Amino acid sequence: MAELQTSRLIPRGAGMTIDVDAIERELADLWRSSGRFDARGVEVALSRTSVLTLFVYASDAARAEQARELIDQLSSEHPSRVVLLTGQDPGIPGQDQSATEVSIQCKLGVAERYAPCYEQIAITLPADGLDLLPSLLIPLTLPDLPSFLWWCGPAPLQDRRFARIARAVDRVILDSLDFARPVRDLVHTRRLHDQLKPVDTIVSDLNWARIAPWQEMTARVFDLPHCRWALDAITDVWVVSGRYEHLPPNPSQALLFLGWMGSRLGWEFDDAVSRPDGCCISMSDANGQRIEWNLCFEPYAARLHGHMLSVQFQARRDSEQATFTIARGGLDRATVKLSAHNRQQQLLDYAFHHALFDLRRLLVREFQALAADPLYEAALAEAEGLARSVEPWLI
Structure with missing residues (x-):
């Protein structure tokens, strides 16, 4: 052409x-x-x-x-x-x-x-x-x-002038992968959202679309008839994100993912502690069962800095025990693989290529959105509180 x-x-x-x-x-x-x-x-x-x-x-x-x-x-x-x-x-x-x-x-x-x-x-x-x-x-x-x-x-979210700039448009598109101070800027993103909501300016984050494969796979595995019990029996979760050695850790994807699950399932924050390779966030489900979320960072190339690389759920109820793993792999890490097993057998092994890792497709998705995403708003509200809890260690 x-x-x-x-x-x-x-x-x-x-x-x-x-x-x-x-x-x-x-x-x-x-x-x-x-x-x-x-x-x-x-x-x-x-x-x-x-x-x-x-x-x-x-x-x-x-x-x-x-x-x-x-x-x-x-x-x-x-x-x-x-x-x-x-x-x-x-x-x-x-x-x-x-x-x-x-x-x-x-x-x-x-x-x-x-x-x-x-x-x-x-x-x-x-x-x-x-x-x-x-x-x-x-x-x-x-x-x-x-x-x-x-x-x-990097968006100047801590600059008071930025909200005035954002009010001039219908939607402002951020990317929390680019945040200069990821944890603090996630808190400021929530504040910006609240400031702009009365004037109907929508705040969106390209990183929210990037976790769609993780959400899809999580929903898929816990919707299987023989795995549904595990959703109410999660005890431990390990989330590994990439970190380029010259940059501070960026847990934005992991916090939005946890915010999504916590807001949908009614989990409540308990406390957070530091780990040598990240931090651990303790949550409680609706029944009071404690869930340990371990956020870890693995040295990786700059192009995957801040990207989630794997999520592992461990569930235990009475004599039943199962492990569910979602991981990126393949060429350019563009393949998402899901596996599940219990003590006796492999329950599931599934993989697919997801195009939403491509920036052009992420932007097309934004242009096609006609309204605010209530799931993102709920996840952001939850993630903001979690970000405050881990800020002492992930600055």
Whole structure:
């Protein structure tokens, strides 16, 4: 499929001001003046298509380039007005002179007379440009269409200005894998959710979608007739997450997973203690039975830092005892395997490939969501309390 692009630079004015009116004028002029011809000389009509407004904040140039590639992949499924906001690195000279770029990106199929197109606005923000964001997001949002803010990089959740920025859109998409202080930032995510709920801005976390395979496998195993007894007889759980040696441990996935189970099953927090390789959280079920959740971290490559690698449940009731293990394996650890056994035999052995580990699919899922996810909200509320309990050891 051929690609067409036409673009124009808008020089930066004096100071920190970004002229939104100039951006709209240049885009309108691009649409009026843009005409393209295919290889046969036949004129191709450029079709302006948008189903949403997507704001992407990239904390550095490398993340901005990654975001550009993903936006291009998403454009055929979710054509949008895209506003790419790149944070300026004060250590790189000459960025103050960078201009805003407006462009029209089109994809042309073979022998087609029209090309669906989307608008892209790329703005490099000055250092500490958070104050500028509300004045950009609100006027650049297309009317009568949903607006999303994908924060690509560590979100400044402890900055009071961030809530004001988030209020300018319908949904703000975070990724707790990128949190600079994972445990503390999970607490601030809950606070942000509570601040934004009255204005109907939805907070979502890409990490929540990443644990969908673990939720699916957990529900699958405890729904089997010969395994249902074990759900009310869990005594110990071991959750292993990857940790890159140069980064602090990130238990966000594990805490959201535990928050999901605890909120669905009515478990209550008892206490938490430190372990040499992590920590142990004690819970009690509705019958008062104690459940020990052991959060451990295994040295691994940077690409799986913070990702859950395995979950093992141990259940015991009278003379019955069983172990259920869910683990990632295979090429790129994209296969989820479930096994279950008791003292006598293997009860279950099952594996499947799960595509939700792919960032593009995670974003598509977010764009298709029309409302807040009550399961995520309940899990986040539970995870926030758990995060506070383990913060002394997992900072």
